[in-house]
Amino acid sequence: MKGGLVFPDGFLWGCAVSAHQVEGNNTGNQWWQWEQQGKIFDGSVSGRACDHYNRYEEDFDIAASLKLNVFRTSIEWSRIEPKQGTINIREVEHYRNVILALKRRGIKPMITLHHFTNPVWFEEQGGWLNPESPEIFESFVRKIVEHLGDLIPFYNTINEPMIVATMSYLFGIFPPGERSLEKCLTAARNLALAHGRAYVAIHETCKELGYPKPQVALVKQVPRFEPRDPSSKDDVEEAQRRDWFFNGCFLDAVSTGEFQPPLGNGEKFDYLESSWEFIGINYYSRTLCTPQGEVFPLPFTSFPEGAELSDYGWEVYPDGLREVLLSLRKYGKPMVVTENGIATRNDEQRCRYIVRHLKAVHEAISKGADVRGYIYWSLIDNFEWVLGYQMKFGLVEVDFETMERKPRPSASLYREIIEANALLPNHLERYS
Numbered sequence: 001m002k003g004g005l006v007f008p009d010g011f012l013w014g015c016a017v018s019a020h021q022v023e024g025n026n027t028g029n030q031w032w033q034w035e036q037q038g039k040i041f042d043g044s045v046s047g048r049a050c051d052h053y054n055r056y057e058e059d060f061d062i063a064a065s066l067k068l069n070v071f072r073t074s075i076e077w078s079r080i081e082p083k084q085g086t087i088n089i090r091e092v093e094h095y096r097n098v099i100l101a102l103k104r105r106g107i108k109p110m111i112t113l114h115h116f117t118n119p120v121w122f123e124e125q126g127g128w129l130n131p132e133s134p135e136i137f138e139s140f141v142r143k144i145v146e147h148l149g150d151l152i153p154f155y156n157t158i159n160e161p162m163i164v165a166t167m168s169y170l171f172g173i174f175p176p177g178e179r180s181l182e183k184c185l186t187a188a189r190n191l192a193l194a195h196g197r198a199y200v201a202i203h204e205t206c207k208e209l210g211y212p213k214p215q216v217a218l219v220k221q222v223p224r225f226e227p228r229d230p231s232s233k234d235d236v237e238e239a240q241r242r243d244w245f246f247n248g249c250f251l252d253a254v255s256t257g258e259f260q261p262p263l264g265n266g267e268k269f270d271y272l273e274s275s276w277e278f279i280g281i282n283y284y285s286r287t288l289c290t291p292q293g294e295v296f297p298l299p300f301t302s303f304p305e306g307a308e309l310s311d312y313g314w315e316v317y318p319d320g321l322r323e324v325l326l327s328l329r330k331y332g333k334p335m336v337v338t339e340n341g342i343a344t345r346n347d348e349q350r351c352r353y354i355v356r357h358l359k360a361v362h363e364a365i366s367k368g369a370d371v372r373g374y375i376y377w378s379l380i381d382n383f384e385w386v387l388g389y390q391m392k393f394g395l396v397e398v399d400f401e402t403m404e405r406k407p408r409p410s411a412s413l414y415r416e417i418i419e420a421n422a423l424l425p426n427h428l429e430r431y432s
Contacts (some may be wrong), residue, residue: 012373219280224320
């Protein structure tokens with residue numbers, strides 16, 4: 001192992017998917033409606049997606065062949081609760097079978113309770129602008145835990161709440177396509193409160209029913225914001241401003257229970273305070289910041305000339321993951337990289353991406369970051385929201401006509417890393 005980079009014993013190695021992106025035929029949510037309106041950039045609709053709803057056993061066989069010990073997936077709210085207050089027991093049993101299929105293969109399930117999609121009935125009530133939305137979500141969470149909590153060791157309450165708030169209500173890219181800072185901040189506050197209520201509901205329900213105590217996390221996408229010119233006071237302040245708006249104010253709210261500007265004026269919610277056993281961190285890229293005149297420009301819009309880019313147009317910047325992990329040590333919680341991956345048709349680039357980002361994770365661990373796991377996005381190519389089927393994130397290629405799965409060379413590389421629990425010297429020599 002001389003020259004290799006060894007990860008801690010018990011390190012979680014996984015891949016991730018989300019229900020709407022892979023299952024197919026999730027017709028009861030607002031994203032399906034959005035697609036039918038022609039809002040997807042390549043003109044596609046999710047349709048049957050990867051048909052994972054019917055092929056999950058096949059996909060989990062692949063996951064087991066890669067030696068994954070954790071798998072992150074989501075439960076589609078609109079399947080479970082097609083009408084408010086009405087639970088579809090057949091769909092509950094489907095997800096029980098999905099979770100049991102993972103456990104039979106020795107893979108720990110990490111279950112996301114909200115990954116971008118809302119039931120149509122919830123959206124028609126105002127979605128995350130509805131002041132009752134946190135309580136409505138809490139009710140759904142309690143039902144899931146009651147029926148499935150005996151099987152779930154890890155929960156992710158809400159995936160990327162600030163992406164939901166900004167893309168849905170500020171930039172107008174996700175449904176319902178609003179462009180209002182006030183609505184964005186309202187949604188962000190309600191998403192934070194929904195997370196806090198979900199956290200309490202999970203632990204209360206597990207305790208009441210005698211289920212094993214789970215670990216619960218919020219999953220936050222944490223882009224790295226850096227000044228375009230580090231010697232420019234204006235650029236430094238702009239990077240700090242964007243980082244606070246997109247990252248800091250939300251994470252601080254979950255840590256302290258208090259909403260600070262721009263989310264609020266110090267209002268305290270005791271149930272929100274420290275409502276996490278670990279922090280789920282999604283990291284893809286950075287943006288270089290300089291004042292632009294826009295109130296809140298999109299993340300991932302600026303990068304150095306000549307930078308390596310993914311097919312998504314995001315800069316490949318592994319150092320940012322190290323710095324993000326180190327910056328979040330202040331919260332005093334263990335961390336899991338719950339998403340990190342690249343959209344590319346060049347699998348050699350994907351191999352480089354994985355090795356270089358894992359090297360950054362190892363560097364963060366060596367400097368005191370308590371990182372407990374790494375989950376690659378994604379196991380299989382899938383429906384990438386507003387970009388449809390253009391983006392290829394998968395370790396496994398999917399032929400969307402035949403539904404054939406074909407592991408890429410990056411899948412073999414990932415398996416080698418997992419089996420060694422280390423980046424081996426040949427990985428570092430070839431890819432870093």
